[in-house]
Amino acid sequence: MTGEALAEGGPLGRPRGGGEGPEHFEDGAPPRRPPFPLGASLAISVALHAGLVAALLGSSLFRPPALDPSQAIHVKLARIGTPRDKRLLPRRPQDPVSTPAAPVPVATAKAVPVASTRPMPKLTAKRAESARDRIQSALSKLEKQVDDQAGDPNGFQNGTDDTTEGDLYWARVVDRIKRFYVVPNTIPDSERKRLVADVRISIGPDGTIGDLQTQTSSGNAFFDHAIEAAVKKCRALPAPPPELARRARDGVVLEFRAAEM
């Protein structure tokens, strides 16, 4: 093929002129034929877009962020209806939201009626202790699993943002201790407003609590006793991240206040 031949023909060697084809444009140039038929192109395009959308839907970009199981979510449900006339006497709250329950004892032998033809075996003290140990062991494993899964959903494994990671970790420590922060209501209301006490603990690399010391007493033995019990009942705290391990080990001060903050 010569240069003229190329100049005469199109890129695919087709001749420009002549009235061979059905198409004829005003500029006199013959129309370029598509590389594929139009129908096939549309089908491929639709398939590609559908695939892309499907891939995006399946990707993590569209997944809801994972929730940190150690973070409590507090929800208040609003009652729908007309607000009560303020001139009327108040009603008692219906179905009051229960206050955080006291930690359930590990092994109890509360009598529970059971529909059974066979009598329940008698719960001896030895069996109760054994059951308690098993349940405690299972709970410890479960808590460790939950703690291991916890983390910043937007973080990454080797992140170095100390402030964010630290805040999250200390918040988890507070959340854990607060689960056991139960104080007897024998303490008078007037005294509850002023009760504050500081205890210092150390947190081992695995979250183990050590060196529990009362730094500042509240002046109320029951309150001091209750916060000491709260820390002891935790048994272990979330394991500190490596960058906080030293500070956690060197000591953390817990300031307990009886009143809401």
Place this chain on the structure above:
Amino acid sequence: MLTALALSLALTQAPPKLIIGGASFQPYPLALAPLGGTGAAAAAAAELYATLKDDLAISGLFDPQLLDPKGYLADPHEGMTAATIHFQRWSDVGAEGLVKGEIRASGGRLTAELQLFDVLARSQQLDRRYEVGPKGAREIAHRFADDLIQYFTSEPGPFESELVYVKDVGRQKELGLADWDGHGERLVTRGGNLNLLPSWAPDGRAVAFTSYKNGHPDLWELLLPSRAEKLLAARGDLNTGAVFSPDGKRVAFASSSEGNDQIYLLDLASGEVTRLTNDFGIDASPCWSPDGKQLALVSQREGSPQIYLMNADGSGAKRLTFQGNYNQTPKWSPRGDLIAFTARDERAVFDLFTINVQTGQVTRITQDQGLNSAPSWAPNGRLLVFTSTRTGKKELWVTTPDGNSQHQLTHDGGYSSPAWGPAIPRR
């Protein structure tokens, strides 16, 4: 979040400080081990145990589930000393405190030894010994319950106090006296008249009341324990609602001696009567603040009966209640912060409420359980006795101020106008 976090990041030398607030206040987990007692003391031990258990449960301070011995794991025959008690078994059921004791009968006397242990510390905290007559098991229970309240709250307990109330006897109304829990009732008036609205003197040695024994309502004083009656005031057609001042030297009351019902003050030493209110409405039901500096009263001066406060000399009157249109029978808490009262709601049902004297916050105590009226505070301000028709008869009930724990005291009907007496140990 209920809990705030404070972290001392900047101070590298100081340890991190975490602030944990908003404690969950729960009834104290106290276990009550069955009491030892053999032979003649067995029945006394059972009576003591049941009475003590009721006192502690009704107090609202102790976990009622843990007071039930059905769930206990410990050997019922375990020892009475810290060295012989298997504390782990008490801890396993959630107990942090433990009461143990035994009672013996000898020489026509009952002797009880009762102890309180700290389960977590595994140590004895209280050790009490009581000796009473052969029928004194209930007395021991009340005394030890008060000792426990004193230990846990640093306040006197209410369980050695008494109630005075109105009891329907045929077509008449007499005054009755009973232990705080309704046991041991005895009628102290036998006039065959209408005797109403009893109110204790602060030393527990007298009860003021309204009686129709002379054909119209006058004020009388019943002296205890002699039960002698003494006329206090008979002015005009109506005298009612007498209440002793906290120092016991004055009596406030309502009288129509000068027209409509107004509030007056009687000086017991001089017999001098001073008029405290002067308005066109009806004023009634005075009650004293714990410090004796103020009076609460019911007044219709603005139309509907509402609760007002004023100084003890009648000055500085101001309206306290603005919710509801029929508020009456105010009773000032011994703690001074709340006033309990009876109110008729928009459904024409009478229920109990409290109002915070400082904030005006009204809190409902009873609801949807018959008609409830006439509250009276326990001397420690942690309980209220009142009248309720929820069982179909007028009975005495007791409740915590939040209304979450309510218990029936009487069961044969015809009770009204209870007044809870002062905490005076009968030892």
